[in-house]
Amino acid sequence: MTDARKPSGTKRDKLVANLRAGHKSARQRSTAPAASPSTPAASAHKPGAFDFSELAPVRQLRMHRAAADMIGLDNPFFQPHEGVAGATSVLHGTEHDNFSSYNYLGLTGDPRVNAAAEAAIRTYGTSASASRVVAGERPVHGALEAALARLHGVEDAVVMVSGHATNVTTIGHLLGEGDLVLTDALVHNSISEGARLSGAARKNFPHDDLDALEKLLIDNRHRYENVLIAVEGIYSMDGDFPDLPRLIRLKQEFGAWLLVDEAHSFGVLGKTGKGIAEHFGIDPNTVEMWMGTLSKTLSACGGYIAGSKALCDYLRATAPGFVFSVGLAPPLAAAALASAEILEQEPERVARLAANGQRFLTRARAAGLDTGNSAGYSVIPVIVGDSIGAATLSNRLLKRRINALPIVFPAVAEKSARLRFFITSEHSDAQIDRAVAATAEELALLREQNVGFGSLVKSARD
Known part of the structure; x- marks a missing residue:
């Protein structure tokens, strides 16, 4: 008896060939030549909305799902969790x-964190209802930023509604044409997207290869006005971390900026969880930008940049992802603040x-x-x-x-x-x-x- 899920004959062979080709490059698209405006395929217009199932990446996704179905492989993603996700x-x-x-420190679901969020709902409701620049500022926002600056050991911090958007808007806004972004090959997508948005030149160095980074600086620093080096405190896919003291020496020698994404290292590294600077015993003020998220150790949702007051004031006044976005929901800010306080106490x-x-x-x-x-x-x-x-x-x-x-x-x-x-x-x-x-x-x-x-x-x- 034939399995109804299995394609047969030519379709089967085509599926296998396409899967093999798909494993060669994440950017692969359909190899069919683009239709010219004079061809029926290009000139014919169907009524109604565009059918996105015709896009090459969507067809590729359907093909992968068909291949998984063919061998009886259940989709491991989007499993609904029916309560607090902890240990x-x-x-x-x-x-x-x-x-x-x-939920690294088990603070999501902690009664003290829940109580702080519930109190914020009673006081402020569930939304800030406006950009913080306009009418969305609440006392809890400033209190959270002060706590983050204190924990990082720097002058100030600015909180945004999304960790991903924090990197995108900060890098995309601070850098531009005539600048250069140097990134570890394994940095998070948000750093890559921020570099792309900025219009700056971007060069990758092999993961954790600071000799290669130094060579890039030697060969390229003189050609650009501003140079940003972007790394992670703990790399989210591999669980390792960079040599921060050497990174600081390199950026100082070549007059570059350094951004350290502490999404997975804040609350994790260092004796009291203050991150990679505490782990190495480094003065955090020698790093231009500390980026972090509120969704891990701090059991909420959002992102932040911690650094000098001048930097944070500038981002508050001009960064598109801050100025043109609603303020962080007060219950989330309150949950993150309570988590930060517990981190200090425990x-x-x-x-x-x-x-x-x-x-x-x-x-x-x-x-x-x-x-x-x-x-x-x-x-x-x-x-x-x-x-x-x-x-x-x-x-x-x-x-x-x-x-x-x-x-x-x-x-x-x-x-x-x-x-x-x-x-x-x-x-x-x-x-x-x-x-x-x-x-x-x-x-x-x-x-x-x-x-x-x-x-x-x-x-x-x-």
Whole structure:
């Protein structure tokens, strides 16, 4: 009997060929020549709205879904969590050990944080209802910015409604034509988009290769007015961090600016969670821009830039993503402020997180799992090396009540497809040991069964 989900004959072969081609480049589009205005395809106009299903990227997405269906691979994404996502989470009515939440210090759902948000709702409602420049300013905004500046050890901070938008609008606004942005090859998409928006020239250096960065500065600094170096405090895919002291020496030697994205390192690195500057014992005022998000350690949503008062005042007055956006919702600002205060009062949470990360990393490596260059703090990958294998491993762990999501091509190179484990201060030793053992067992079975892209090709041709 034929499986109704499987394409047959020519369609099967075309699917396999397209999948192979799709793995060569994240930017690949249809290879068909563009129709000229005189051709019927270009000149014919259908009534109604444009059908976006005809776009090449949408067709590619449908093809990937068809390929997954063909081999019975369930979509591991968009699983609804039915409560607070912390060290455990309820999915489909069942409690799972959860390693896919960046609730690093367990503050999302903390009664004190909830109470602060509830009080803000009673006082201010659910929205600021305007740009802060116009009529959206609330006392809690200034209090949160003062707390962030204090925690980072700098003069000021400015809070925005989105972590992604914070990088985009800040970099896009401060840099322009005649400037240069130098980025680690693994920086977050928001940094890349900000550089693209700015119109500045952009050059990547290989991940964590500061010798290559130095050569780029030697070869290019004299050609540009302003140069920004952008790195992450902890890299969100790999869990490692840069040599901040050397970065500071390089940017000072060449008169560049430095932006450190602390989305995954604030509340994580340093004895009291103040980030990578505390970890290295560096004066934070030697870095021009500290960027962070409110959605991880600070259990809310939004982003911020911390640095000099002059920088923050300028962004408040002119940055499009701040001036032309509604102010951060007061309950979110209040939740973030309460989380910041708990971080200051309870540094033992940071110590528990560090111990849990090291436990996971040590046991994973002892079990033969490839954790890449992770330093064993908030983010630890288990590299599978194949997108289909990574998604299958995630689904098999889910059946064992362990939630760890895959990161697949094109988010990472195909050979670097992985499961990404987020560690929290609230995970127990038993949860960590269980997750490592189950991952090692299931990955060994996958490799024994040769599950991966090769099996997809075989399935399509059977």
